[in-house]
Amino acid sequence: MRVLACCAHPDDAEILVGGTLAKYSKRGDEVFIAITTNGEVGHPTWPKEEVARVRQEEAEKAAARLGAQLFWLGFRDEFLFDNEETRLALINVIRKCRPDVILTHWPGDLYNPDHTVTGQMANDVAIMTTVPNIVTEAPPCEKIPVVYFMDSLAGVGFVPDEYVDISDSLDMKMQALHEHHSQVNDWLSDQYGGSIMEMVEVSAKYRGFQCGVRYAEGFIRAKAWPRGVAGTLLP
């Protein structure tokens, strides 16, 4: 199977679906991570170019930890909009990955517009990836990928439909997340008033209690025709 996580910022994949990606990867699936923005505002004092550069390196290392290949779209952090340029860029990346399943941000989340736009766009272009008359560098996909929405930050407002047991891949998730040095040490904790590493582990434990395993990640399946699927494509 081929799996693509479409995320807004360089650390979102690790925070929200790192365990699931590691699990896909460990069982032999091909895993891809596409990051729509360059994360350039993610530091209190560094210049934006520097932040973007460091974060791309961190994202590469984190993806490697998860056995995933990284695609960096590089749009401006906090100013991602749904327009022809971004839509085509996303179609092109999806066509390069030819995923059976896309994991992306839940459009119902009120956390951050880059998340909402990425999740909405990833869902919206899923059919377009197979349409020959939409031309990009990469050729059309042969089948329409199925879309699952990832949990929200701290699970706010999110009631999972399905869970993935990540007890055996939590370590990989946390190690991958830890590669985002610029984020997980002080900055995000100052910004949000708590440790991101701890929040991520507590979230995985909480989702685990909900479904009867040690650690888990939660998902909502996109209710979108013709992207329904009998059975599940989660690992």
Add this chain to the structure above:
Amino acid sequence: MRVLACCAHPDDAEILVGGTLAKYSKRGDEVFIAITTNGEVGHPTWPKEEVARVRQEEAEKAAARLGAQLFWLGFRDEFLFDNEETRLALINVIRKCRPDVILTHWPGDLYNPDHTVTGQMANDVAIMTTVPNIVTEAPPCEKIPVVYFMDSLAGVGFVPDEYVDISDSLDMKMQALHEHHSQVNDWLSDQYGGSIMEMVEVSAKYRGFQCGVRYAEGFIRAKAWPRGVAGTLLP
């Protein structure tokens, strides 16, 4: 795996999850059907005892078609209430089946109170089946079964979370349903203004279009602790 469909009336299992039960059965799982009421009001002219007797026979034949074992609780049709007697009877039947998964009516359906009460009770007693201090003829289960809610009649108000592809078992479903001669010929069509056989097939086709297969049945997973599950127990 062991699977139990808890239904209100003798033909509900075939109408709502016949394809799924056949699929479990064909792949070697042990399948059980428990029917809470005796269906005795289900005929326009026969006396109630006669209706109940005929319908139990029909239910036996239909279950056999699906490769399932039938449990007949025999409570009064249209007057099933949630009380100690019915609750203990249901616990006892579940303990006899020791299911990993229970398929039952969706409590949100407004169709019929026997459906609502059966679905609510099947969910409610799931934990109790493992508790030694609740004593029934059959000994306690060793683990708490996971609960999925079946589609509503004609899908009214129901938005499935998951689908089961029943393309290969639709025939068995329709044949099993057809065993309910007393229902599927004139009575229900008069009562409801249309052919039940046709409604069931159209429903399976519609759910199939929703998830990209020829025929399907839809489910909502009970969001109930500690009956969550990572992955899915549907076939």
Add this chain to the structure above:
Amino acid sequence: MRVLACCAHPDDAEILVGGTLAKYSKRGDEVFIAITTNGEVGHPTWPKEEVARVRQEEAEKAAARLGAQLFWLGFRDEFLFDNEETRLALINVIRKCRPDVILTHWPGDLYNPDHTVTGQMANDVAIMTTVPNIVTEAPPCEKIPVVYFMDSLAGVGFVPDEYVDISDSLDMKMQALHEHHSQVNDWLSDQYGGSIMEMVEVSAKYRGFQCGVRYAEGFIRAKAWPRGVAGTLLP
């Protein structure tokens, strides 16, 4: 009464509300169909200009079958965005039709962004059509139209509030749909894995079972002030 269906692509009106439009039309109401995009990506091998040209012809013929007048906005297929140009174009068309009621796509659908944008915009501009200080070629409407949202494709995620009995107009719906030769023969079936003609008929039958008639179409009324209405404007 005057009725306007605001749709994204040339065949959407027939697929989703063809029976309702035919019914309005047959009872003497004035019926209009506005199509926001040119449908140009809707063929696997033809050039886009050719696809758009053919589809406009097909849409004209289909509208004629339904007794409706067609408005072709011609925006680019799959790349419709909500901006001043599209908003004013839509206001202008609505002002030409002066509808009492608008039928449009349900913004909650995750199927396709052209659908979501068209439905959201048609709802959003409804009040603006009466405002003199918003100037378009056509003069302002005298009253704010009421908005109903049409069913989603294959009914995914959609729970109708109201139904229209189309048993007597299903034929017209199917004939009108059949005018979209470029779509209903192979292309869409390949794209979506099933026959569109069959899906549309099964959907009408399913919605019919839900409300007790042979064939029906389902709607959700926009909960939007001051576009509420006592009673209903559906036929």
Add this chain to the structure above:
Amino acid sequence: MRVLACCAHPDDAEILVGGTLAKYSKRGDEVFIAITTNGEVGHPTWPKEEVARVRQEEAEKAAARLGAQLFWLGFRDEFLFDNEETRLALINVIRKCRPDVILTHWPGDLYNPDHTVTGQMANDVAIMTTVPNIVTEAPPCEKIPVVYFMDSLAGVGFVPDEYVDISDSLDMKMQALHEHHSQVNDWLSDQYGGSIMEMVEVSAKYRGFQCGVRYAEGFIRAKAWPRGVAGTLLP
């Protein structure tokens, strides 16, 4: 047409659907009001028998104002439960009225259990009223009535699907409500901290603003098979 309002307490019909009943009545429909409980706790100092007796008289006068016939089931106020006795009594009353449409309490309301039980039961027994093998004094109905749920008290938690314009029948509603002298003068105002007459008028005005008329009452259609209906049965 034949219309039945199934209410919990003697003044509920006037408070919640008095304008709609008057409108049905004025256009020539046959209107019935069934009250499940005797309202006996509805006074701070009178003995229960006295309260029940006075309230039945008030209900008769109020029903007469609305052109409706009253059915008094007389179950104990605040202690109505769903059991065989109450269910059969309600079936019997519905069979006497043979309604095309039933207006009853919304089961989602958290206001009072008599309301919830009455609304749930009125919905639940709708099909049973046509079943010959369920025997009551009155013979079976020939068709299953359609169910609409009435607004909640002060509209708490209730989002109407449909509205009825009661501008021309508000007077009748208020006069009918005023017949409940024992309730609308001091008792309820003390109990609830405000004038019931005022609350009812403000509610009608508010629902009117929502749908563009002077006064209105709001409804949610029961999403219940086979009680769906194409079009609407509201006046």
Add this chain to the structure above:
Amino acid sequence: MRVLACCAHPDDAEILVGGTLAKYSKRGDEVFIAITTNGEVGHPTWPKEEVARVRQEEAEKAAARLGAQLFWLGFRDEFLFDNEETRLALINVIRKCRPDVILTHWPGDLYNPDHTVTGQMANDVAIMTTVPNIVTEAPPCEKIPVVYFMDSLAGVGFVPDEYVDISDSLDMKMQALHEHHSQVNDWLSDQYGGSIMEMVEVSAKYRGFQCGVRYAEGFIRAKAWPRGVAGTLLP
């Protein structure tokens, strides 16, 4: 202020609202805990009488830790039904406490019927507690208490409307919970597949992350007239 937690089993108050009760208590409010069932099935090997006796003692100690007074209704564990006896018993207890606010189980939870019945009843009888014609040992309350629903077990399906910061009372919560020796050591962990103490702490931490404090408990306000309140009654 006077606060009553209405819970189903002897340890529910500590698990779900122990921190909030401790906080009320610490700031000088009068706090009461009413437990509807005797918890007698809560042990794998002891006889039921013994379990009930031990758990009542544990509940007394736990309540003392929280500065709360305990009311023990003693109905049969797992077989609590909503009937005249239980309803009057609950009214009587509430009248003894005369609470401004009641915290009780969320009726939407699918975990356990004792929870659902307790929560539904506590909400349902809130108005009745002030009605003189409903006679119990304790005299009527003077005002209707406001109802808040507590979190579900492991937060399944529950999206809080409001949070209480329990960072300063988590210790009291955990110590109170620990008094339930018969539950928190082996039994519940075996039954549910994890440590209850750990689940409770993780839940408090997770709810804390959601609202920006170290530890929190979440609530949904009952949308029930006339129990609305401007502002909040949570501490």
Add this chain to the structure above:
Amino acid sequence: MRVLACCAHPDDAEILVGGTLAKYSKRGDEVFIAITTNGEVGHPTWPKEEVARVRQEEAEKAAARLGAQLFWLGFRDEFLFDNEETRLALINVIRKCRPDVILTHWPGDLYNPDHTVTGQMANDVAIMTTVPNIVTEAPPCEKIPVVYFMDSLAGVGFVPDEYVDISDSLDMKMQALHEHHSQVNDWLSDQYGGSIMEMVEVSAKYRGFQCGVRYAEGFIRAKAWPRGVAGTLLP
């Protein structure tokens, strides 16, 4: 405390949260109103520049009545879009106000796109206001403001989570609203078919009945991390 109402048009703050702002103001909080559009289409015959000029003056007077400071963003009425320019302008205004709490339009409302865009943007940029790498004229905020969504027009589709008692500030609300002479006399009444002054008072009375006070305004708290809050920031 510092409070900012982010509204789309010059009279929205008075219509939707005038009582709440007055209440904040009276108890000594610093209150700000930001208006995103210039309201220029809000007159049937005046030229747009004139309308905008008059409405800004009216807004200044109305804000003064509420003890609030006005920020006028001046974007084009009915054509507000979410883009870099508008987003930065809104960030800049919020940074000038440094609010603890933002009251803004509910994104779920279908009334008007300026409302939806303003509400969505105000929520979306809340975190960005604290980020140093997003540079505006005003320096970054030190903490992320908490967001509450205001009622919809006529309460359509809106179920409040929380209420503010405005009985003591209704007069100020109505006087402030009355400053919008250009709107509240004829124009809006013609446009919407009823008196805005009356609709606003009826709405306040209705929300008051829902929560047990004479007049109230209703709110839904944004379920958005990390903008959750223990307790409430409403007055």
